[in-house]
Amino acid sequence: MFSVTVRNNGNTQVYTAKNGKNLFELLREKGFGIDSPCNGNGTCGKCRVKLIQGSNSPAKAEEIKLLGLTALENGYRLACRYNIQSDIEISTDSNDLPANIATESVQINTELNPLVTKVYSVLEKPALDNSVSDFIRVMNGSYNDNPLVINDLGLLRNLPDVIRKNNFEVTLVKSPWDIIAVESGNTTNTLxxxxxxxxxxxxxxxxxxxxxxxxxxxxxxxxxxxxxxxxxxxxxxxxxxxxxxxxxxxxxxxxxxxxxxxxxxxxxxxxxxxxxxxxxxxxxxxxxxxxxxxxxxxxxxxxxxxxxxxxxxxxxxxxxxxxxxxxxxxLPGVSAYVGADTVGAVLAVGMHQQASASLLIDIGTNGEIVLGGKIGMYACSAAAGPAFEGANIKNGMGSVNGAINSVSIKHGITFTTIGHTKPMGLCGTGVVDLLAELLEVGIVDETGRIDMSWRPESPEQEPLCERIVSVDGVNGFLLCKARETLSGNEILLTQRDIREIQNAKAAIAAGIRVLVKNAGIGFEDIQKVYLAGGFGSYINIDSALKIGLIPGELEGRIVSVGNAAAQGAIDILNNKSLLSAAQEISKSINYTELSNSKDFNDYYVDCMTFEDI
Incomplete structure (x- = not known):
């Protein structure tokens, strides 16, 4: 057995592990939120830890490729590719950082008719000429539609004591279909x-x-x-x-x-x-x-x-x-890849009630897209992968403190980070911003290739030349030098990263075009575009248009609606009739499986470039 000392955000824990135990598996078993987009398969490079002390066995080719020689020389290893063969001490200080999660959203539905209600009643007391059961007595005093069936044994067992505790004053807790509880006294102010x-x-x-x-x-x-x-x-x-x-x-x-x-x-x-x-x-x-x-x-x-x-x-x-x-x-969903979150978002923005067509796009780990209005809706899920959430990007990370979330390079390199700290990596909005900027100045061409021989058009862009680099045989743009970052590592956008974004944005853009064709309308018929979810809440819309994530034909009609899925769930809490509305939405949406669509494949190829289609 070997000792494993783990430093994490100022805390130190010591564990024991058998010889040959995989470090990633140990950390996951002990509850560490270590990043692993690939689930420990050794393809994402995100589960890196710093080996402070212990056996530093030679890294294999796949680990060298993902981490780079500089990181390896500084003691970094991939936890999923490191097997414990001695007492070790590691640091995982980059994990479990505070996240910037979108929680605000639009609110359209305002009528209050909650999913659960309370009714206070003073019941008639039992007498020889009024000896109905306690249950019927409660129903007669507090419930309009008397249920004939008791479906809660716990409620029944407690009922005699509850109604007598406060001299037959009770509060009935109701859902549209059930009695949830009977409470002693007047509890209507807590619901x-x-x-x-x-x-x-x-x-x-x-x-x-x-x-x-x-x-x-x-x-x-x-x-x-x-x-x-x-x-x-x-x-x-x-x-x-x-x-x-x-x-x-x-x-x-x-x-x-x-x-x-x-x-x-x-x-x-x-x-x-x-x-x-x-x-x-x-x-x-x-x-x-x-x-x-x-x-x-x-x-x-x-x-x-x-x-x-x-x-x-x-x-x-x-x-x-x-x-x-x-x-x-x-909440109800539509299919395996268009879920209850999408139905909730449609409900929240009210597009199912609109006479004109609208487009809802929720870009997360998958890209759910809904097009239409009250005359009919079409939906698909574009397998964009998690690139827009920082996964599969060399220096990508989630929306946590230290993530670069906006970038400008045209007049000198400037950026902002979540939490206003030193940078640690790029989240999705930062990646899209940087790519849009590189396209605009010409460092990345319309095919997505980094131009290693790029020359600036103005003297103020001259410093960008030294940022076009090749690291471990991979071309990239150096956004932050090692001394400028919290981790002490360079932050780059690589050629591979650009290909990941190209694939993701092509899937979303092609999915939109498939739905437009299926609906038999043109882009000019779409009155409004709703961007939902965390990525949609924070993305620079101009940058999204520039890289072709959203078709340019929709410019000027795009609005961010925040966490519309959550708002749908809130709306149903507040108005029980909206649960039926959600069920109708889920049944009325025509789902298109893009993997079975020839149109999607054609559009996908067209949307891979950064040119207007």
């Missing part, structure tokens, strides 16, 4: 719900006062499943290849959701028992993992999920830490 959007990368949660419809508190965190891959396919693969993989990913997700609930309630000064309902939006895979339903068939053609319908379960069945009698609602 809360929680809405959660589960993304592949992030989780956002909102506490809503259902007596007013107002958001009381908001919190968010990174999805801890990121250690098992950046995309849903990696995580599905993990559940298939590991006996307890599904239980493990489910447990991680529920732990995070319960942490969010604790934080929300603490911020608002309430108890979790005051929360009676929780709604979930999310992509189809995340919702399968939430319910611990086998997602394996999502990964393979013909891509069949176990469910896309609305699901209603008791909160304790998940379990989530709200009122023991609380209810959880899973």
């Amino acid at each position: 809360y719900g929680v809405a959660v959007d589960i993304g592949t990368t992030t989780i956002a949660a909102y506490l809503v006062d259902l007596t007013t419809g107002k958001k009381v508190s908001v919190t968010s965190l990174l999805n801890p499943q990121k250690a098992f891959g950046a995309d849903v396919i990696s995580r599905i693969s993990y559940t298939m290849e590991n006996e307890h993989g599904l239980e493990q990913l489910n447990s991680l997700l529920l732990q995070s959701i319960n942490v969010c609930i604790t934080i929300l309630c603490k911020q608002a000064g309430i108890s979790p028992v005051d929360v009676y309902v929780i709604t979930f939006a999310g992509n189809t895979t995340m919702l399968h993992l939430l319910l611990k339903v086998n997602p394996s068939n999502i990964a393979y053609a013909p891509f069949v999920p176990a469910f896309t319908s609305t699901v209603k379960v008791k909160a304790g069945e998940l379990p989530v830490d709200i009122n023991p009698n609380g209810i959880a609602y899973i």
